[in-house]
Structures are given as C-alpha cells and as structure tokens.
Amino acid sequence: MSNSQMTQPTTTLPPDDLSRKATIVHADDPGLTHLGVGAGTYTILISGEQTGGRYTMIDMLVPAGGPPPHRHDFEEIFLILEGELEITFRDEVHHVGPGQSINIPANAPHGFRVVSATPARFLCICLPAGQEEFFKLVGEVLPTRTTPPTPPTPEVMAERRGIMLANAARFHSEFLPPRG
Numbered sequence: 001m002s003n004s005q006m007t008q009p010t011t012t013l014p015p016d017d018l019s020r021k022a023t024i025v026h027a028d029d030p031g032l033t034h035l036g037v038g039a040g041t042y043t044i045l046i047s048g049e050q051t052g053g054r055y056t057m058i059d060m061l062v063p064a065g066g067p068p069p070h071r072h073d074f075e076e077i078f079l080i081l082e083g084e085l086e087i088t089f090r091d092e093v094h095h096v097g098p099g100q101s102i103n104i105p106a107n108a109p110h111g112f113r114v115v116s117a118t119p120a121r122f123l124c125i126c127l128p129a130g131q132e133e134f135f136k137l138v139g140e141v142l143p144t145r146t147t148p149p150t151p152p153t154p155e156v157m158a159e160r161r162g163i164m165l166a167n168a169a170r171f172h173s174e175f176l177p178p179r180g
Contacts, residue, residue: 023050027059027145033132035139036149039065043145048129056129059145061121066113069176075127076104078112083120087112091179109176134171138163 025032025045033044040062048056062083069088078085084097089110096102097116104110114120126132138160140149152160168174 017052020050020052032145033136034142034145034147035135036142036147037135037139038067039063039149041142041145041147041149042124042135042139044132044135045123047132051129053129055125055127056132058124058126058132058135059121060124061119061145062114063119063148064114067111069109069111069178070173071107071109071176072131072171072173073106074130074172075106076110076131077123077125077127078102078104079123079125081121081123083114083116083118083122085112085120085122086115088179130171134167134173137167 023046027043027045035042035044040060043059043061044056045059046055046057048054066085078087078096079101080096080098082098084095087094087096087102087104087110089102089104090108094102095115124131142149165175
C-alpha cells in the first residue's frame with residue numbers, strides 16, 4: 001500500500017475541537033477531587049467535563065468491602081494496579097489482580113469486593129461519563145487520594161443510602177438484592 005493510499009480519508013471526520021485540551025494528570029496532583037465512598041477513596045482523574053461526556057477515569061483506593069450488587073447502562077472497565085478484587089459478574093466470580101483488566105458490559109449485574117490483605121488500588125473507566133457526578137452526591141470530600149473516609153454513623157449511612165436510592169435512576173443505575 002502506498003503512502004497516498006494510507007492517507008486517503010475513507011470517511012469525513014469532524015474538525016478538531018480546539019476548545020478541548022489534552023489532560024495530563026498525576027493521581028496526587030493538587031486540585032483533584034477526592035471522595036470517600038463507602039470504605040474507599042475515589043479520586044476523579046479525568047472528568048466527563050474534560051472529555052465532552054465521552055468517559056470518566058477514577059482512581060479507586062479501597063481497603064475492604066465493595067459496592068452492593070448493581071447494574072447500569074454504561075460500560076465500566078477496571079485496571080488493577082495493586083491488591084486483588086473478587087468481581088461477581090452475572091453470578092460468575094472472577095479474581096483479578098495487578099496488571100489485569102476487566103470490562104463490565106452495560107446493563108450486566110455485577111459487584112466487587114477486595115479480597116487482598118492490603119488495599120486494592122485500581123482505575124475505573126466509565127463510558128460514557130457521569131458516574132463521577134453520582135459519587136460526588138454520595139461521597140465525602142477528602143483532602144488527598146490516600147485519606148480514608150470518616151467512618152459513618154448509622155444516621156450518615158442511612159442518609160447516603162437514601163441519596164443513592166433516590167438518584168439511582170437519574171444516573172442510569174439499579175441496585176440489586178444481595179445474592180446467596
């Protein structure tokens with residue numbers, strides 16, 4: 001194939017959107033949003049606002065536990081950096097560790113829990129974006145990526161659960177009854 005054949009456009013692409021900038025970020029950069037969600041600390045690395053709503057990327061540091069079984073209408077990818085997760089996907093259990101990735105298709109029932117003796121750290125990419133806005137509603141703002149959330153009182157837990165349930169449909173999510 002000649003160079004002229006390789007550069008011939010096969011479709012017409014829209015023009016470059018010069019209002020959008022490249023995003024270069026380190027998980028410990030000042031100015032990032034760090035949220036206590038459950039037992040974990042979630043750092044929004046790249047927001048939907050920065051990607052035109054295409055995706056969001058969140059650095060998750062979770063010492064124990066995980067979310068209840070749920071499903072949502074967006075794709076979710078986990079890239080494990082440290083620790084190990086047990087991910088239940090459509091009633092099938094998968095163990096994933098450092099260097100492994102798993103894609104959870106939209107609408108599929110799933111959940112995870114940390115099974116390593118040390119905290120799990122992983123990147124979560126949601127396509128399209130929006131999940132970071134849900135976490136902002138239910139999370140506690142924290143000063144750093146490694147600051148653990150304040151252990152919630154029963155009243156705070158009930159309040160956050162109410163917020164989660166009241167906003168699940170708005171964020172295209174559904175919480176499922178525990179299995180087993």
